[in-house]
Amino acid sequence: MMKKIKDMIPDSIYLKMRFKKSMGYSLNLKEPKTFNEKLQWLKLYNRNPEYTTMVDKYAVKKYISEKIGAEYIIPTLGVWNCFDEIDFDALPDQFVLKCTHDSGGLVVCRDKSSLDMDAARKKIETSLSNNFYYMGREWPYKNVPHRIIAEQYMADDLRDYKLFCFDGVPRMTLVCSERFTKDGLKEDFYDEAWNHLNVQRPAHGNAILPIQRPKQYELMKKLAAKLSEKMPFARIDFYEINEKVYFGEITFYPASGFEGFKPEEWDLKLGEWIKLPTGGTD
Template sequence: MSRQLFRKIKEYATHPLRVYSLISKAGFTRFVPDELHIRIMYRVLTGSKINLDDPKTFNEKLNWLKLHDRNPLYNTLVDKLAVKAWVSEKIGDEYVTETYASWSCVEDISIENLPDKFVLKTNHDSGGISICRDKSDFNLAVARKLLAKHLKHNYFWWTREWPYKDVTPMVMAEEYLEDVDGDAGLVDYKVTCFGGKPEFIEVHRGRFGNHTCNYYDIEWNPIRIEWAGIPIADSEVPRPCNLDKMLDLSERLSTGIPQIRCDWYDLGDRLVFGELTLFNGAGFDIIDKDNDLRLGELIDLSLAYGSDGTEALNDC
């Protein structure tokens, strides 16, 4: 038995509730009601009990919104393919990556008519991505195997983020993006908004290597948040060229939604929309206590769809 496998067995034996998370990822806990599942998962992944009767923290409120905010627009927002048309209509198609093709079955994927560089990714989950930087050296068989695995996965059953449940799984081919500083890799700017108001920006660098995340307020002053164990880089990130536009467009995309994150790539001469995230870390990421409470205060639960007898402003 390998030392790594022994450590894993010891870890799950010491904390038996973690077995629940493991079998949940495999789809064996579908019979468990949503609220009970969320309570168990929260305890498993954060080590704390969740208060869903009177939620106060950021994570507690996100999980409350999973159960109670049923805006039908959210099905479109979490679909990485369908959301492109919605974003184009809201702010213009110049901010949206080009989609070359889409398929429901990996056997149908053809790269013959694609450019030399492209990205294949699934529209309905996290991690289903294969990047081609040189078509002559691209292993399509390996990409198909990875993507086929993701097409079979329904993200909803592990996190109970209901908007994902009924998204039709697809693979899409879209344009490959390169940062102005190619050595640093593509920098990911994530603007978290509350009721249509941008509040702070996460800056992720080295996503496929030395992953770091720095946090800034909307004036680009550094702020300290300890989130999900991602290290904060020692060097600060320069203010992006298109910050003002990024904040303005994020505000337009988030109007009427209690909390949502808008992801962007600033390529200098071009600002590109990435995706929208309704439940950061599925509400299960560990955040330092002070910020969990501070950010929780910014979520207005009265904006939940239908909570005051009206429909959310974005549902149109």
Template structure:
């Protein structure tokens, strides 16, 4: 660690700042929709079919032929059930899985370095299934890291169904010589989306209130769809190769000049 004292200052200030109730709203995959609407970006929200406290509340007959089920407090691609064809769905098995998400004995999210989840209930949200072609990378996920309301870099993620591949790019969409050590490195160059600048504008608008936020967006056939907002990418435990990239990310995070530990 290059500067332990500065790291401690950042950590203490981060904990204090992130008691903001808007942050608690934004980490909930249903409640965040209101925040996106308040930012004037309701048009990028994925279609929502319902939010439920229990799997027993879900009327599967009234859901469309394809959909996605998520834990409203899930993260890291976990607690997500993709249903491309409802006719092949084992409903009872899926209900048992979702019951684990919301069960009182298991629903306490491991805090890690994420302090904003305290006291929040796990629920289930059903959303539209966005079709994609696995042969062309599947549904590409653009995770834009914003600091002080500006995009600094982004992850480009694809091929979730066939093993996650990740590339790290700078603000000008140039591939960086860095990668997440525990994910498969994206060897090929990702194609820059034609509406990349619009994606950056959206990310910067959604992140403007926060010193740091990662804004996740999908771009399918030129249509931008909101994914989520996270303030603790990888719960703060992501390992990079080279390690120096971790410090580069940290340097983007600026504390107010009058901060006192």
């Protein structure tokens, strides 16, 4: 009952309440200044219908293929509407299952013979039953069809290269590494010349050793610029596997705009890089 009541709260009111609780200061939609404030503004007032295709993990593959080329797409092994439709016998020994409509509905299978089928079912079916939009009012997800895809397993311990783009210009890159290690995810920010930046998100520390600049970093920046053109902000994610670039995802609201930075001044600095379109109101 409480969940249904919460879901009925208008987006602007919900975002103000959650922002205050998460960030510790009030959300100013009339004159937003910080990165996280501006992400909330963009949720409410920058509603390009094409964004729904871009966050759909299945539909975006066609979009990316047409925009930059099919060679950057991780191969899809199948798409289904529910867990019981999946023909596991037809899948290879290694694969990745993803829900197309959310963030986190993920099962990585490194050995099909040892896959915990009950745990996989529970995770996927739980994700399928949720509308990711209601968690942070990220409207592009609201009408994405709830489906499951299987993708080719690409490599162990993949690093994510997440390029923060502002009006089509990549300004900084977040590298996520050691995701499946004992010590957990590490995050490092680099500028466009691959200088390590003194900024962190509170939940994750830096990698112990410096992250080497990916060999195809210039190509990543070129592709990210093309994919993010005419967008106030977009984060374009890539992988580099055997010196080849693969597209990961497009994200419009990292951490749903509810996670700060250390030091805090970076929230303002990144906010200055977002030039909001005209329009919008509190």
